[in-house]
Amino acid sequence: MNIKVEVIGVSPPCPRCKKTEENAKKAAAKLEAEGIKVEIAKLDVTAKETISKYGVVATPAIAINGVVKIMGKELDAGVIERLLRKEL
Amino acid sequence: MRKSLLDKKRTLKTVLMLALVTFFIVMMIRAIVGAYTLTPTSTAEDLRGLPLWEIPLVYMWDYAQHGWVCLGFAFTVSGLFAEFIPKSFMLKYMSSGKPIAYVIAMLIAPLFCVCSCTMVPLFSGLILAGGGIGPALTFLLAAPANNLLADIVTVQVLGWQIALADIVAAGISAVVIGYVVSRTPWAKKFEQKFQKNQMQATSVELVKEPLDERLWSALKFGGYLAKRIIPAFVVGLVAVSYFQAFFPSELVQTYLTGTLGVVSAALLAGPLYTPTLIEVAIGKALVDLGMTPGATLAWLMGQPYDIPNSLTTSRIIGWKIVITYGILAFVAAVFSGLIYSLLIEIF
Numbered sequence: 001m002n003i004k005v006e007v008i009g010v011s012p013p014c015p016r017c018k019k020t021e022e023n024a025k026k027a028a029a030k031l032e033a034e035g036i037k038v039e040i041a042k043l044d045v046t047a048k049e050t051i052s053k054y055g056v057v058a059t060p061a062i063a064i065n066g067v068v069k070i071m072g073k074e075l076d077a078g079v080i081e082r083l084l085r086k087e088l
Numbered sequence: 089m090r091k092s093l094l095d096k097k098r099t100l101k102t103v104l105m106l107a108l109v110t111f112f113i114v115m116m117i118r119a120i121v122g123a124y125t126l127t128p129t130s131t132a133e134d135l136r137g138l139p140l141w142e143i144p145l146v147y148m149w150d151y152a153q154h155g156w157v158c159l160g161f162a163f164t165v166s167g168l169f170a171e172f173i174p175k176s177f178m179l180k181y182m183s184s185g186k187p188i189a190y191v192i193a194m195l196i197a198p199l200f201c202v203c204s205c206t207m208v209p210l211f212s213g214l215i216l217a218g219g220g221i222g223p224a225l226t227f228l229l230a231a232p233a234n235n236l237l238a239d240i241v242t243v244q245v246l247g248w249q250i251a252l253a254d255i256v257a258a259g260i261s262a263v264v265i266g267y268v269v270s271r272t273p274w275a276k277k278f279e280q281k282f283q284k285n286q287m288q289a290t291s292v293e294l295v296k297e298p299l300d301e302r303l304w305s306a307l308k309f310g311g312y313l314a315k316r317i318i319p320a321f322v323v324g325l326v327a328v329s330y331f332q333a334f335f336p337s338e339l340v341q342t343y344l345t346g347t348l349g350v351v352s353a354a355l356l357a358g359p360l361y362t363p364t365l366i367e368v369a370i371g372k373a374l375v376d377l378g379m380t381p382g383a384t385l386a387w388l389m390g391q392p393y394d395i396p397n398s399l400t401t402s403r404i405i406g407w408k409i410v411i412t413y414g415i416l417a418f419v420a421a422v423f424s425g426l427i428y429s430l431l432i433e434i435f
Contacts (some may be wrong), residue, residue: 010209016312046212054292056179056213068292072175073305074312082293 001036003087005080008043008050008061008068016074017060024062027080038084102300105307109164110342135333147329148322155244159314162240167310169199169236171302176292179210180226183219188434190266193227194259208230212404218282221275221405223415226266226393228401233258233389238364239314242388245372250381253302254388261264261389261420265413268366274408318363332373340377350425354418357390382429389421 007024009017021042029088043050045059054063058072062080069083125179135143180191197210206226213223232238234255242251258322269275343352357367371379379387402410 034177034407045209046216048216051213056183056219057292058175058215059209068176069295070297071292071294073171073309078231079297079301087293 001088003031003036003084004065005038005040005084006043006063006066007040008045008054008057008063008071009059010046011044014059020060020062020075023075023077024080026077027084030081031084036088039082077084097342098298098300102303105128105300105303108307109168109303111136112157112161112164115157117131119157123331127178131335132337135329143333144326144329148325151325158240158244159318162237163310163314165240165379166235166305166313167306167308170252170309171306173199176294182223183214183217185220185223189219189223190226190263193266194230194234194263197227198231199236199249208400208404210400215404220270221279222266224266224271225269226262228261229265229413229417230259232364233262235364236317237317241365241368245368246375246384246388250384250388253385253424257420257424258389261417265416265420268416269409272409272412274406276435278405278409285404289429321365321369324369328366328369328373330397331370332376335373335377340374340379344374344379346380347426347429349380350386350422350429353379353387354390354421354425355385357421358395358414358418380429381432382425385428386421386425389417389424416433 005024005028006019007017007071009021013021021040024040027079031038043063045051045061047059053066054061054068058070060074062075062083063069064083064087069077072087135147138146178192178196182189182197211224211228214227215221239251239255242254270279343349367388371384374387375384398410398414
């Protein structure tokens, strides 16, 4: 089972985007310990590819398996972990 | 058994957070109803007699005594708005390219944009998504003036009349400027680079979260804003305290009154890079020294064309468009100031 996580933020990163990315990594590490593969990517909110994929989003946002789940706020590792587990 | 304990803990957390929110709302209403002043009451005479190092301390203590309710309320409510306003719905309309985009950009969007760190990305996002330069500019111009934090502080520090005038005047001029700029040949040429994107409806599917978590993240965001804004605010207050003590009021009374006052206030406010809250605080000091209401309005509206802001946006949309909207914003500030002065004379 593979899960793809995309953290959508600004570059250079704002503090909240940075925090969300760190927390996504923490959540991913937890799942990887159980043998689930999690792939994390960082997207720039103003990049053409991001916009054609997701439209305009408020940052930071998080997309899992190509679907934006939450936008416009910093997320705890626990919340991200729960979102990831839903995909299993 | 364990689950019910967990549930109880969550309920308790929710109740505590709601209590905090209610506390600030009640305190604020009490202050408004009781007409307590939430701004410093020190006058130049009080401050001038003190040793130099004591001036900012006295002023700040004065501010802290009155201002904590207002600031606490402002940060809490900003956090709540940022959390509970349905963002993806609004963004869809704002990037739709229809006339409604202007209305949303002016009225609602600024409510959840209290920090420039969300503003510029949204601005460029709107443009790149083909939403058109008009609504994007309206948003950029309205956001600093009409955001909740600035509004609450303006009401408390400068009074509701000038705050209302600022909201209305800034809102209208943001829409007009956005529209006018989008009609210019160079803006049209710029827009052609970005075709309208057809968004896939499936790619955004927001998850619903439980209330206690939403409240928590609302308060956390409020705290984050406080952490970012208060240090700048403190520096601003130190400056304002000296200003209030030593700035010659004759200068203010000569140059910041009448028609000349409106023009010079609009000119001064632009290049001076000041976060909105500090601008309000300096405005208060100037008003105490004799600045007229019309000039005050022009002063408050002078924000969109400050230099650092223009630098950032020019990287996205180019100098030509920035200069166009800068000049228009200056004209709008002067115009609004003059109309406001007239209105005050009549009533």
